[in-house]
Amino acid sequence: MSGEPALMSLVSVAKAIAARKLSSREVTQSCLERIAQWQPRVNAFMAIEADAALAAADAADASLASGKPAGALHGVPMAHKDMYYDKGRVVTCGSKIRREFVATTTSTALQRLKDAGSIRLGSLQMVEFAYGPTGHNAHYGAVRNPWNVDHITGGSSSGSGSAVAARLTFAALGSDTGGSIRMPAHFCGVTGFKTTVGRVSRAGAMPLSQSLDTVGPLAQTVEDCALLLGLMAGADPEDPTASLLPVPDYMAAAKGSLRGLKIGVPGAFYVEDLDGEVARVLDETIATLKKEGAEIVKVNLPDQRQLAAACQIVLAAEAAAFHKRWMIERPQDYGPQVLMRLQNGLAIPAVTYLEALRWRGAALAAHLAAVAGTDAVIAPVAPMPAATIVESDVGNRPDAEAVIQRITRFTRPVNYLGLPSLSIPAGFTGSGLPVGMQLIGRSFDEAGLVRIGAAFQRATDYHQRAPKLA
Numbered sequence: 001m002s003g004e005p006a007l008m009s010l011v012s013v014a015k016a017i018a019a020r021k022l023s024s025r026e027v028t029q030s031c032l033e034r035i036a037q038w039q040p041r042v043n044a045f046m047a048i049e050a051d052a053a054l055a056a057a058d059a060a061d062a063s064l065a066s067g068k069p070a071g072a073l074h075g076v077p078m079a080h081k082d083m084y085y086d087k088g089r090v091v092t093c094g095s096k097i098r099r100e101f102v103a104t105t106t107s108t109a110l111q112r113l114k115d116a117g118s119i120r121l122g123s124l125q126m127v128e129f130a131y132g133p134t135g136h137n138a139h140y141g142a143v144r145n146p147w148n149v150d151h152i153t154g155g156s157s158s159g160s161g162s163a164v165a166a167r168l169t170f171a172a173l174g175s176d177t178g179g180s181i182r183m184p185a186h187f188c189g190v191t192g193f194k195t196t197v198g199r200v201s202r203a204g205a206m207p208l209s210q211s212l213d214t215v216g217p218l219a220q221t222v223e224d225c226a227l228l229l230g231l232m233a234g235a236d237p238e239d240p241t242a243s244l245l246p247v248p249d250y251m252a253a254a255k256g257s258l259r260g261l262k263i264g265v266p267g268a269f270y271v272e273d274l275d276g277e278v279a280r281v282l283d284e285t286i287a288t289l290k291k292e293g294a295e296i297v298k299v300n301l302p303d304q305r306q307l308a309a310a311c312q313i314v315l316a317a318e319a320a321a322f323h324k325r326w327m328i329e330r331p332q333d334y335g336p337q338v339l340m341r342l343q344n345g346l347a348i349p350a351v352t353y354l355e356a357l358r359w360r361g362a363a364l365a366a367h368l369a370a371v372a373g374t375d376a377v378i379a380p381v382a383p384m385p386a387a388t389i390v391e392s393d394v395g396n397r398p399d400a401e402a403v404i405q406r407i408t409r410f411t412r413p414v415n416y417l418g419l420p421s422l423s424i425p426a427g428f429t430g431s432g433l434p435v436g437m438q439l440i441g442r443s444f445d446e447a448g449l450v451r452i453g454a455a456f457q458r459a460t461d462y463h464q465r466a467p468k469l470a
Helices: 010-018 024-042 050-065 108-115 158-165 182-188 222-232 276-291 304-329 336-346 350-370 400-408 412-417 446-459
Strands: 045-048 077-081 119-124 171-175 191-194 215-219 262-266 295-299 376-380 421-428 434-440
Touching (some): 010 024, 024 045, 024 050, 024 119, 050 119, 108 171, 108 222, 119 158, 158 182, 158 215, 171 222, 182 191, 182 434, 191 222, 222 446, 276 295, 276 376, 276 421, 276 434, 276 446, 304 412, 376 446, 434 446
Parallel strands (some): 077 171, 262 376
Antiparallel strands (some): 191 215, 191 421, 376 434
């Protein structure tokens, strides 16, 4: 098989290894070569474990040669956000406080990918304690966007977005509490899946907000994400909040067409204050969906600003509660931006927090009524392409907070409602920065989003484009 293996999709490379058209060593070596080239430019990895990865690849090849059955990810190398506990390994959570923390358990999501045969390349950078949307990190440096290293990746799954975009890993776990999978997917030009709350176990994943946290993948294609989701989803005795609902066949859903589907376009909020090129990409995306057979209809959603505000209240209060002890004992070990955000959460009255939680059911009912008859809603992930690292640096730019608020305004309503949302690469700006769109579905209808997203990717090639070294 010719070409650079690291440039293949996850599904394609897994099939090639299983068919013994490529060895796991060849594939792993290809990823490691790209990591050596790109890591000095993008700072996507927290740790690179080359020798261990190659040894695991050799073991995977030997197992396959002996005729032992292969899992769906047999011999496929991957790296994940450094907040998924992996027994016996340091998991920093992007922080100074946990710089030497050694996990005593392995997260359920990660274990299920291991059980399917995946091997470990190392761990990926992230925003400190997953609490920031840009990719800045006061302890380990900002992660950079491989399309233009002066620009942000988005956060908090910054290393995941950057590494998948640069084809350093075939996929990466992220987490989405306020947009932390979808924003890196949008800014870096990859596919990212924010799952329904409870669809994937959170056991062994560093918590940020107990009622908002979700686990999901970033990868090159919707089909890649569908494969990973099918492996990870489902009930887990280690996480009582994980859903007992059956897990659909997401790979089968990826083969469906758009014929007979109805996709809603919001009449307000998500179409306001858009950068001109984001507005253009939205129009082009709608046109493609319509051309492929979907019916496009206007939907009038409830006030999304209220949902975003409620999400911020819940997130801030729950994050502050989790970090209270460290804020008292080790405030000097936090980065200034993260400490400020956590301290703000301490000022939220209990009544305000409980009111925000109590309103969620009514808000979800109102949303479902507004989208009745549609299969999904299409909207931008953010109103702008990736800002520069400098202009979004809170420590050095007085207007950086306004940039951050703008970045996150389109993602938080979905988190508050607990809904699934699939971010897909949908175009590029004139300067070459990626633009993503999000498909917002109903609770536990990830299969419906897979069907739409995969059909869109069969009609476009944005997800196939990769950045080049300058």
